[in-house]
Amino acid sequence: MICHENINYIVETCKKENPCKIDIRYNEPMAGHTSFKVGGPTDCWLRPVRAEAGSDEDFYAFTAALLSAACTENVPVFLLGGGANILVADAGIRGIVLDTGGWTGVQKQQEGLLEFRCGTSLDDAAEIAADLGLSGLEFLAGMPGSIGGAVWMNARCYGREIADVLAETEIIDFTGDAPLQLRLPAKRTDFGYKRSPFQGTDHFILSASLQLTPGNTSDIRAEMDAHRRDREEKGHYRYPSAGSVFKNNEDFGKPTGKIIEELGLRGLRIGGAQVAPWHGNFIVNTDAATASDIRALVNEVAAKVKTATNFELEPEILFMGEW
Numbered sequence: 644m645i646c647h648e649n650i651n652y653i654v655e656t657c658k659k660e661n662p663c664k665i666d667i668r669y670n671e672p673m674a675g676h677t678s679f680k681v682g683g684p685t686d687c688w689l690r691p692v693r694a695e696a697g698s699d700e701d702f703y704a705f706t707a708a709l710l711s712a713a714c715t716e717n718v719p720v721f722l723l724g725g726g727a728n729i730l731v732a733d734a735g736i737r738g739i740v741l742d743t744g745g746w747t748g749v750q751k752q753q754e755g756l757l758e759f760r761c762g763t764s765l766d767d768a769a770e771i772a773a774d775l776g777l778s779g780l781e782f783l784a785g786m787p788g789s790i791g792g793a794v795w796m797n798a799r800c801y802g803r804e805i806a807d808v809l810a811e812t813e814i815i816d817f818t819g820d821a822p823l824q825l826r827l828p829a830k831r832t833d834f835g836y837k838r839s840p841f842q843g844t845d846h847f848i849l850s851a852s853l854q855l856t857p858g859n860t861s862d863i864r865a866e867m868d869a870h871r872r873d874r875e876e877k878g879h880y881r882y883p884s885a886g887s888v889f890k891n892n893e894d895f896g897k898p899t900g901k902i903i904e905e906l907g908l909r910g911l912r913i914g915g916a917q918v919a920p921w922h923g924n925f926i927v928n929t930d931a932a933t934a935s936d937i938r939a940l941v942n943e944v945a946a947k948v949k950t951a952t953n954f955e956l957e958p959e960i961l962f963m964g965e966w
Contacts, residue, residue: 650687650739653712661705666690666745673731673964676723676742678787680883681934682731682964685721685740692745702746706847707815707822713739714817721963722847724792725764728885730941732964733934743791746849751775756810758852761791765798768853769867778858779808784867785874787886791848797839801870806834811852817845824849837890837959878919882927888941889924889956899956900924903944906951913940938962 647669658665667689673682691702713720719738743762749771750758757777759768765783768790772780782803783793792798793805794812809829816823833840841848879886889899903909903923911918915932918940919925926940945956 647686649716649718653709653716653718653739654687654689657705657708657712661701661708663701663705664692665705666692671740673726673735673740676740677726677729677731678883678885679730679928679932679934679937681733681928681932681937683733683735683934685736686738688740688742690742690745703815703824703849706741706849707824709739709741710815710817710847711822722791724762724789724795725787727787728792728796728959729961729963730885730934730937732962732966734965736964743789752852755855755857756852757855758813758850759790760850761789761794761848763790764788765790765793772853772855773860773863773867776857776860776863777855778863779853779855781863781866782870785871785879790851794848794851795839795841796837797834799837804834805851805853806831806839808853808855809834809851810854812841813849813851814841815847815849817847878921878925882919882929884919884925884927885960887924887959888926889945890959892954892957895952895954898924902948902952902954906947908944908947911940911944913943916940918944934964938966 654667667687669687670684671688672684674680691705710720721736721738721740723740723742746760746762748760748763752758755777757772765786765788769780769783782801786798786800788798794809798805806829811829812827814825814827816825891899895902900923903918908918909923910920914936915928915930916936917927917929919927926937928937941958948954948956
């Protein structure tokens with residue numbers, strides 16, 4: 644059981660000691676912060692906001708102080724990006740949800756190298772790069788989520804992934820006696836399909852430096868527009884969803900969505916959750932679905948595929964909170 648007095652103490656102490664501007668809400672429903680539009684309340688939701696240039700150190704100091712104090716008080720902290728790849732339980736998330744959505748923007752380090760703050764949306768990052776005539780982020784156009792979450796998951800689409808352009812990641816490391824702010828050069832071998840070296844660690848991703856290449860702005864925007872049209876035509880935006888529910892597996896010989904479709908599971912529903920009638924690997928919130936509806940449908944699809952093919956589907960979405 645989380646003591647709310649501990650949470651209040653942590654938040655108020657960190658506010659007093661650090662001038663960073665913060666939006667704080669208690670018992671905040673997570674449905675408003677996830678792409679599935681479901682999820683119960685968290686004890687405390689807070690979003691540090693970057694008010695003006697020069698506030699970077701304020702943000703770093705506040706984040707480090709908050710996470711250190713929470714560790715001392717045994718209060719869990721969940722780091723929230725764009726909320727695009729998670730399913731939060733109907734009972735919500737205990738402890739503190741640290742929303743990075745206010746920590747946005749970019750710094751141009753040198754020719755072709757852009758440092759994006761972790762809360763920057765992926766679509767905004769693609770737009771910024773296009774405005775500068777830089778190629779490499781076209782595959783992010785129209786993709787929900789944030790830079791921090793994309794690095795953590797090694798976001799992938801259209802044959803490209805974040806690791807292809809990642810040069811360096813700035814983190815706060817909490818594995819030692821005191822938090823350390825570090826810059827880690829990216830090692831391509833540390834990344835894989837929907838996998839990064841940050842998964843399962845006590846690392847908070849502050850920013851990511853992406854190495855891009857000069858390109859023709861018209862060509863860059865044409866490719867971005869094509870990806871956005873493709874996402875729209877595939878129904879990414881028709882209903883609340885988290886995109887692909889299950890990972891693909893080369894050993895299956897075909898995409899997971901194709902396997903699900905061949906078993907006639909498109910349109911399968913539990914409560915307000917439905918396997919999209921137009922895409923086997925999407926589960927959508929069509930009619931006031933609960934998180935329990937969606938998870939039950941995920942399990943049902945996986946069980947039917949296992950029975951029919953003996954394939955073990957691995958969810959791509961993360962199940963967060965009190966289930």
